[in-house]
Amino acid sequence: MKYFTVALLAARGAASPPPPLPAAVALNSRKCRRSWWCRRRALGGAAGGGRMALLYRATRLKDRADTHVFTFVVTRSATREPDRDVTSKDFCCSHQRWAVAFSRTDASLGVYLVWRGACEGMRVYVDFTFTLLSRDHFTANEGFSGKQVRFSAGCAAQGRGRCITLAELTAKFADARGEFQLELTMSKVRTLYSCELRAPRLDTPPIAFAGFDWSVSASGGNKEPLTLRLVRLSGEGQRCRVRYALALGEGERRLHSGPLECVCDPEGRTPPWNPRPPSRILHKGVRLTVELVWARALAELAVSAAGRAATCYDRDKQAWALRCDTHSETVRLHMLYRDVHNVPRNHLRYVSWSAWLVRASPAPGEADADELPGAPFEHYYAQESADEGLMMETALRVEDISRAGCAFLHAGGELRVRLEWGDTYLLFQATYHVYDDLCRLHAHQMRREITALQAENYSLERQLFSYQKSLAYAQAQAGEPVGAEGTGRRSPAERSLSTDTEYA
Incomplete structure (x- = not known):
């Protein structure tokens, strides 16, 4: 197959392999796991190894735990080439970057979930399950799981060093080509950042989350009440909606903001939070904890009712076009992926988004935008010369946009459409296989x-x-x-x- 050829060419110039992971390493063996991963990073194995664990399909269950299921096709390099460093490409889940890594001993195979966005002061808790898919019956699937497993800068890889013996893997799970399928389920992902605020420095170091850099800025002193504000440091000119929570102190005297949700202003700032009762920074400092739930990029387009297309870009800098369609009883919005030709051959690009029609002059207490029926939208894209587009229905009648006083018609005869980008995955194998x-x-x-x-x-x-x-x-x-x-x-x-x- 094509990717075997690519792997062999990459192997010729590969650096010396990292030392194998000790077989006794398991979920609760933090010391061995940390030393193994530090050695891998020092030798450059994680960055320069073969990408032979291919993300094949991704599914979001949309349950209360926000469960994501990722299916990987693992080639025979994981079992037949002990000198190869087998990892997957990075993928996103709950606005964090992850990868799946494999380690091999003489008789067994180990599997690890690796957090790629590790930074000091941040920790991520995940419920995850690895499942090897049996070729015979679903009751013969095997795997292991962990509940609220902690990932941090000093412990970015969690898994099991002896997941399965090579003999059993070959007999029950691998096909004639030596390939097998591995399923990763992730849910209840929580991202927390903690640091000490102490005068005179009242800003936290940069916090990486959802592709942006963030910081919590504090104002006030020993005589003034404390005010906290989440600030986005990167992504100038791009709007985003963020959900987060702040907490000050520890124990019984802890002050919690509760869930906060807002759209960042053009400078990347969010509304301030004033703890109640008013809190003051003492010379000994105060403990700050930030929980980052999600952050989604926004794009607001002025779409002409006459049919001229408006262009925008998603988080991966891919171009999209949106035009108004009035050839039906209700207004429809035609969404086209202009850079569909950039999708790699033999791959699928999954994209999801939500859309709103923005009101021209919302009344007091009225929502500033109405979400389109059927949102969120999702679609799979393969490499094509042009995209036929996806039609999004609205509740706005065509005859209404020609009348004066239409609630959604802005100056110049334009409709304003707000797009919020969701999950994006690049999946191997563009056709049924x-x-x-x-x-x-x-x-x-x-x-x-x-x-x-x-x-x-x-x-x-x-x-x-x-x-x-x-x-x-x-x-x-x-x-x-x-x-x-x-x-x-x-x-x-x-x-x-x-x-x-x-x-x-």
């Missing part, structure tokens, strides 16, 4: 298992109802009161036969 068969096989297997369990549950409930009916008949013959009557409650059997329950 044999790799897809495994997930489809697992899905069908799980459906059949669920159907069998539902049928078994239905049978057991019918038996339970029959037993209860026989018991009620025996009690009636003996003149004993039936417990289910007179209480106003329905028995489990009666509930199981209600129309609210459906069985496959």
Whole structure:
């Protein structure tokens, strides 16, 4: 395959390999893990090794834990070439950069999740699970997990040194080419930064998050109440919406801002937070903690109602065009990816975004923009000479934009559209592939298992109802009161036969 050729060419000029990871390293072995990773970074292995763990598919479950599922295709380099440093390309999850790394001993393979955005004072907590996908049945999948595992500047790699033996990997998980699929699930990702604020320095060092640099600026002194403000230091001229929380002090005297959400002004500043009751910086300093939840880049376009296209750029500096379509009962917005030809061959680029129509003069207490129906939008793009575009519906009728006083028509006959960029992934393999068969096989297997369990549950409930009916008949013959009557409650059997329950 093509990427094998690329890997072999890269291997000829590769630096000397890093030392192998000790097989005894596991999730709770911080000392060994840290020393191994420091040696790898010192030798340049993490940066110069082969990229033979390919991000194949990415799925966001949109649940309360904000779960992301990443599927990797791992080539035979991970098991057959011990001198190769096998890592994935960086990918983003919860506005942090990550990678998956592998280590090999004589008899086993280790897997690690690596945090790429490590900086002093910051720590990230993650629930993650690594799962090797079986070629035979989904119940034969194997893996390991960690709950709220801590990543920091001194411990940027977490995983297990002996995830599986090479013999078992070859027998159950690898195909004839020696390739296997690895699934990574990440959820409940929390990013926290802590430092000590002490006069005269009242600004934190730069904090890297979501592709921007941030800082918390404090004003006030021993005689004035303290005011805190989150400031974006990079990305001049680009607007963004950020969600965060601030906290001062520790223990019972800790002051917490609660969740804060706002759009940064042109200078990158957010509204100030004044702790209540008023807090003052003492000479001994005060502990500041910042929780960064998300930060999303915004673009606001003036789109002509006459159909002229407006151009904008996403976080990866890719060009997009947006034009107004009035050939329907309601106004539609045609979104085109102008740089679709820049997508690498044999890859897919997944892009998601949300869109709003901005009001010209919102009334007091009225939202300044209305979100488009169907948002957020998402699409996969492969390399093409031109993009056909994606049509976004609005609730605005075409006849309304020609009337005076239209709430969304701005000066010059323009509609203002606000775009908020979401997740972006570059995925290997642009077409349906044999790799897809495994997930489809697992899905069908799980459906059949669920159907069998539902049928078994239905049978057991019918038996339970029959037993209860026989018991009620025996009690009636003996003149004993039936417990289910007179209480106003329905028995489990009666509930199981209600129309609210459906069985496959």
